Amino acid sequence: MSHLSEQLASGRFVVTAEVAPPKGIDLQEALSCAEGFDGITAVNVTDNQGANMRMSPLALAALLVRRGIEPVLQLTCRDRNRMALQSDLLGAAALGVENILLLSGDHARFGDHPAARPVFDLDSVQLLQVVRGLEEGHDMAGRPLRGAPHFFAGAAVSPEAEPFELMFQKCSKKAAVGARFFQTQAVFDPHRLERFMEAARPLGVPVLAGILLLKSARMARFLNEKIPGVRVPAHLVERLEASSHPLEEGVAIARDMTACARTLCAGVHLMTLGMEERIPEILQG
Amino acid sequence: MIISSRKKNEELLQALEGKGKVFLVGCGACATACRSGGEEEVFAMQEWLQSTGRDVTGWVVIDEACHIMRAGRDLRQHRAQVEEADALLVLACGAGVQSMSSSTDQRVIGALDSLFLGNIRRFGQYEEKCSLCGDCILNETAGICPVTNCAKGLLNGPCGGLEEGRCEVDREIDCAWHLIFERLKRQKRPGVFARTVPAKNWGKVRKPGRHKIKS
Numbered sequence: 180m181s182h183l184s185e186q187l188a189s190g191r192f193v194v195t196a197e198v199a200p201p202k203g204i205d206l207q208e209a210l211s212c213a214e215g216f217d218g219i220t221a222v223n224v225t226d227n228q229g230a231n232m233r234m235s236p237l238a239l240a241a242l243l244v245r246r247g248i249e250p251v252l253q254l255t256c257r258d259r260n261r262m263a264l265q266s267d268l269l270g271a272a273a274l275g276v277e278n279i280l281l282l283s284g285d286h287a288r289f290g291d292h293p294a295a296r297p298v299f300d301l302d303s304v305q306l307l308q309v310v311r312g313l314e315e316g317h318d319m320a321g322r323p324l325r326g327a328p329h330f331f332a333g334a335a336v337s338p339e340a341e342p343f344e345l346m347f348q349k350c351s352k353k354a355a356v357g358a359r360f361f362q363t364q365a366v367f368d369p370h371r372l373e374r375f376m377e378a379a380r381p382l383g384v385p386v387l388a389g390i391l392l393l394k395s396a397r398m399a400r401f402l403n404e405k406i407p408g409v410r411v412p413a414h415l416v417e418r419l420e421a422s423s424h425p426l427e428e429g430v431a432i433a434r435d436m437t438a439c440a441r442t443l444c445a446g447v448h449l450m451t452l453g454m455e456e457r458i459p460e461i462l463q464g
Numbered sequence: 465m466i467i468s469s470r471k472k473n474e475e476l477l478q479a480l481e482g483k484g485k486v487f488l489v490g491c492g493a494c495a496t497a498c499r500s501g502g503e504e505e506v507f508a509m510q511e512w513l514q515s516t517g518r519d520v521t522g523w524v525v526i527d528e529a530c531h532i533m534r535a536g537r538d539l540r541q542h543r544a545q546v547e548e549a550d551a552l553l554v555l556a557c558g559a560g561v562q563s564m565s566s567s568t569d570q571r572v573i574g575a576l577d578s579l580f581l582g583n584i585r586r587f588g589q590y591e592e593k594c595s596l597c598g599d600c601i602l603n604e605t606a607g608i609c610p611v612t613n614c615a616k617g618l619l620n621g622p623c624g625g626l627e628e629g630r631c632e633v634d635r636e637i638d639c640a641w642h643l644i645f646e647r648l649k650r651q652k653r654p655g656v657f658a659r660t661v662p663a664k665n666w667g668k669v670r671k672p673g674r675h676k677i678k679s
Contacts, residue, residue, distance in 0.1 A: 257616075261663060283623045286615050286633045297616065304620040305663045319663065337624040345629075345645045348657055349621035356660055364624050407625030407632035 181277040182249050183221040184331040187360055187385045193446030194462060195251060195362065195387055196455070197223035200234035209239060213248050215455055218462065221278055223362070223448065226253040229406065230290025237267055241274035251333070251362075252276045255284025260300040261309070261319055268313055272328030280333045280362060281306045285407055303334055304349070307356045333360035336386070337408045338375030339368060347378055354382040362448040364408045365391035367415055367432070369439040376443045385445035390436050390461065392451045393429035396420040430457050434464035465494035466557040467582035467590045468501065471575055477516065479573045480551065485519045487542070487549035489564060491529035491556035498590065500576050501529075501555030509555060509575065521545040529560025536567035546570060598668030604656040606647035611664070613640035619661040 186193045198213045213222050222243060224236040240250035252271050259267065271279065283303045287295040301309065309319055316327040334353040340346040350361070361379070366372045366388055379386055391409070393399050396419040399411040415432060422428040433449075440447045441464070451458060471479075480486065488506050495501025503525050510520045522545030526538045539546055546552065551571040554561045557578040565572040582590035595612040601619070602609055611617045615633040622641035625632020629642040648655040 283616055283618060285625070288615075288633055299616040299618065300666065301663050302616070302618040302620050304660055308660070308662075335624055337626070340622075340624065340626045341628050342642065342645070345622060345642060346626060348645075352620055352660055407623075408627065410627065 181331045183278050186220050187445055192441060193220050193387060194218060194449065195221050195223055196449045196451065196458065197225055199225045199228060200236055200239040202233045204234065212455055213243055214246065217459065221249040221251045223251040223253055223280060226255045227258060230257065230285045230287045232292055237271055240276045244275040250276055251278040251280050253280045253282060255282045256299050256301050256303065256306060257284030257287060257297050260298050264301065264306060265309060265313065265318055268310065269328060272330065277329065278331045280335065282335050304352045304356055307332060307334060307353060307358055311357045331359055332357065333362060334358040335364060336361045337364040338366050339371045339410055340408065350379065351382060354384045358384055360384060361386045363389040365389040365450060366436065367412055372439060372443060387446040387448040388440035388444045390433050390447045390449050392433050392454050392457060393419060394454065395425045430460050433461045437461055437464035465497055465582060467498050467579045468495055468557045468576040469579060470500055471577055476575060483550040485521050485549045486513055487521050487546050487552045488523035489552055489554045489556065490525035491560045492525050493528040495556050495576065505555055521549040529556035529563055532563045532566060535563035539567050599665050605644045606651060606655055608640060608644045608647065610640050610644065619664060
């Protein structure tokens with residue numbers, strides 16, 4: 180049993196954070212980031228996030244396991260067909276990775292290899308089903324596995340996406356096919372998070388609210404323009420703009436959202452993007 | 465129909481290097497309709513080739529360049545001109561180009577890029593609605609194809625990039641799943657949302673394609 184699954188089961192407020200594999204093989208920064216986390220249950224290892232090519236998250240996740248840090252391996256359908264996904268999942272299990280977050284993945288058009296052929300052989304719902312099959316001891320073709328893996332498989336949700344009903348049907352499907360936890364896309368609007376939690380609570384899947392540390396108004400605008408599914412409301416952009424210490428303002432915003440998540444969710448997933456030292460302040464919320 | 469567009473001069477010049485005599489082939493079907501390889505475009509190509517100092521030994525617009533036997537027959541009718549040429553320049557889709565290359569050992573050069581199977585909105589405005597995946601789900605998706613119209617070809621609803629009903633890849637474009645959702649709602653049926661759609665059988669896309677339909 181992973182710590183993440185145990186702590187979510189115990190009802191304790193859970194905190195996860197994330198680290199990106201390096202572009203290259205110099206692991207120093209990624210490892211010291213992961214080792215520097217304090218009070219974090221598990222660390223997500225992102226998978227070519229934003230469709231920018233980096234080291235395999237499976238490699239970094241395995242290295243974290245060796246160091247006694249519990250990873251959440253992110254796995255997208257963008258870069259692997261069903262064979263590669265299954266074989267990476269088996270490899271992950273063999274390397275001691277239990278927590279996985281299964282994603283469709285940002286389209287390749289956003290990243291540094293826009294000419295790449297996006298795969299999307301499976302979608303995230305189907306990938307969750309595949310994981311269940313592997314755990315039951317067979318692959319997608321129905322062939323038996325010699326040694327079945329055990330995972331704690333989660334999925335992503337976008338609580339603020341509109342239309343809500345359409346977004347939510349996908350979320351329900353993910354729960355129905357065995358998502359054991361949800362990590363949300365960055366949320367900035369307490370009311371929208373509340374609306375989502377009201378709908379999601381009956382699904383019985385613990386939700387970790389995505390908290391993204393905004394460092395400046397410029398960054399907020401960049402996210403709005405370039406990052407799919409992230410929408411920083413105008414009033415927060417203005418607040419950052421007006422502040423003489425935008426990073427402090429960003430920490431305050433993240434702290435407020437964390438406080439909100441404490442009343443609504445099973446935990447938070449922190450995206451601090453190089454500002455990991457601010458995590459203790461954010462968690463004061 | 466198959467939507468195609470003319471390759472850039474630069475690329476054509478590269479392909480035509482050392483070819484002083486050229487026989488031109490157009491297509492009377494799709495390439496004529498989308499104005500990339502009809503009679504008019506063949507004439508324009510002829511003028512351009514002549515401006516680069518090349519001779520055009522002759523030309524033909526085949527009714528349907530994808531018809532292998534017809535293409536072969538039409539070429540035979542122009543045998544002398546074809547044989548005189550250093551290369552055939554074909555203003556047709558990839559299928560048309562290959563009708564030619566399977567009818568002659570002469571050097572065959574494609575002048576167009578084949579883009580997609582397109583619906584016509586109005587002249588010059590084409591929309592890709594079907595990707596010929598061999599495993600049609602349209603009856604469940606209110607007649608809107610997610611394999612083609614969802615940027616990721618997802619089968620179980622929209623991705624997290626959905627924003628105000630728009631696609632993450634292009635905010636000008638409606639999310640296909642939003643369109644499906646809205647139309648199914650108007651039709652008062654759950655359609656595809658009633659079930660988890662299993663992984664697609666890409667084995668039905670036969671490569672190399674060898675469909676033979678007997679009548």
